[in-house]
Amino acid sequence: MPNDAFQPATLGPIRLRNRIIKAATFEGRTPDALVTDALIDFHRKVAEGGAALTTVAYCAVAPEGRTDRHQIWMRPEAVPGLRRLADAVHEAGGAVSAQLGHAGPVANAASNRATALAPNRQFSPLSLRITRSATRADLRRIVTAHADAARIAVEAGFDAVELHFGHNYLISSFLSPALNKRTDEYGGTLANRARLARQTADAVRTAVGDRIAVLAKFNMDDGVRGGFRVDESLSVAQWLAQDGALDALELTVGSSLLNPMYLFRGEVPLHEFAAQFPPPQRWGIRLFGRRFLRSYPYHEAYLLDTALRFRAELALPLVLLGGIASRAAVDTAMANGFEYVAMARALLHEPGLVNRMRADAAAETRCTHCNRCMPTIYQGTRCVLTTPVSDSAATT
Structure with missing residues (x-):
């Protein structure tokens, strides 16, 4: 029998009230790289709206691993705020996850005031700077930093962590043959390119045991010529499942570095970004932005066909995202054997959508997928159709 998305479910060692997850979307509400009241309110509303698990994004494991210096990085000073956030979500009936990762070549070196790391020295089109090739010592430090960050999440009362293995952030960039040209044990063969992901997952599981759930956001396809594609991704997913460190994979696509709209689909808000x-930079985006922000048509559950290949070959629980915007799409995911679904833009537009879906089998989002929410990350991520700027401003 298919899963019922609106009944309680188990994710690793934790129990959730349903099978709907708020996907990670950088909230833009941490001006001092620490939790604010505005961030707490953002996630409280998602929990009040019925989602089982809300994901705090983005929680970097090291200061140079942020895409912007205003993002949280996991350190002892962050614990009190994270604990307040967890308490608020729990009081609203939900559970909370921290998305942990290192941005690698996606990091904004100018904002961080630190050189970005990558598998090897290369030009970053985002920061317009040259990255530094990560040394073995860097990689050992970053693996340890993931484990330490997961311990901080446990200390703060979080229910889960999500490891960022997608979008050509550091670990994803190591998986990519287009970005990883190393000749040591972290480059070349697929097994070598997967080494960092597997080491990170194992280190985090060792650090947290069965106290919290451990998920990974994992690229099925970079959408980049010569990049990490489905056949290789299937092999790595099978290795991760065999390793036993993860409770679920959240399947994603695209490259924040080279092809971001491959994940989002729909309209391209070029002028709003510029x-x-x-x-x-503004003139450059207007003149050449279409080469970076390519247009892909939106349709509901647009990653389903690709994700079904993973569902057919993996016993590991899977989270389907990408155009999950109606009760019908949720039910389709369950009928096809996915344990969870993740929603992002639809919950930005309407945090209470899950409650409405539970009550109405015909419910669907009113989000137009205009993607004008994407440029708002610089002032507080919001749906521009429903939320005034003043309501999303970051406060302490």
Whole structure:
């Protein structure tokens, strides 16, 4: 029998009230790289709206691993705020997860005031700077940092962590043959390119045991010529499942570094993005942005066909995301054997959508997938159709 998305379910060692997850979307509400009241309110509303698990994004494991210096990085000073956030979500009936990762070549070196790391020295089109090739010592430090960050999440009362293995962030960039040109034990063969992901998952599981759930956001396809594609991804997913460190994989696609719209689909808010930058970046985005922000048509459950290949070959629980925007799409995911679904834009538009879906089998989002929420990360991520700027401003 298919799973019922609106009944309680088990995810590793934790029990959730249903099978619907708020996917990680950088909230833009941490101006001092620490939790704010605005961030707590953001996730409280998601929990009040019925989602089982809300994901705090993005929680970097090291200061140079942020895409912007205003993002949280996991350190002792962050614990009190994270604990307040966890308590607020729990009081609203939900559970909370921290997305842990290192941005690698996606990091904003200028904002972080630290050189970005990558598998090897390369030009970053995001920061317009040259990255530094991560040394073995860097990689050992970063693996340990993931484990330490997971311990901080436990200390703060979080229910889960999500390891960022997607979008050409550091670990994803090591998986990519287009980005990883190393000749040591972390480059070349698929087994070598997967080494960092497997070491990280194992270190985190060892650190947390069965106290919290451990998920990974994992690329099925970079959407980049010569990059990490489905056949290789299936093999790595099978290795991760065999290793036994993960409770679930959240399946994603795309490259924040080279092809971000491959994940989001729908309209490309080019002019809104350009407006967030000063000249000459603004002019460059307007002139050449279509080469980076390519257009892909939106349709409901647009990653389902690719994800079904993973469902057919893996026993590991899987989270389906990508255009989950109606009760019908949720039910389709359950009928096809997915244990969980993840929603992002639809919950930005309407945090209470899950409650409405539970009550109405015909319910669907009113989100238009205009993607104008994407440029708002610089002032507080929000749906521009429903939330005034003043309501999303970051406060302490």
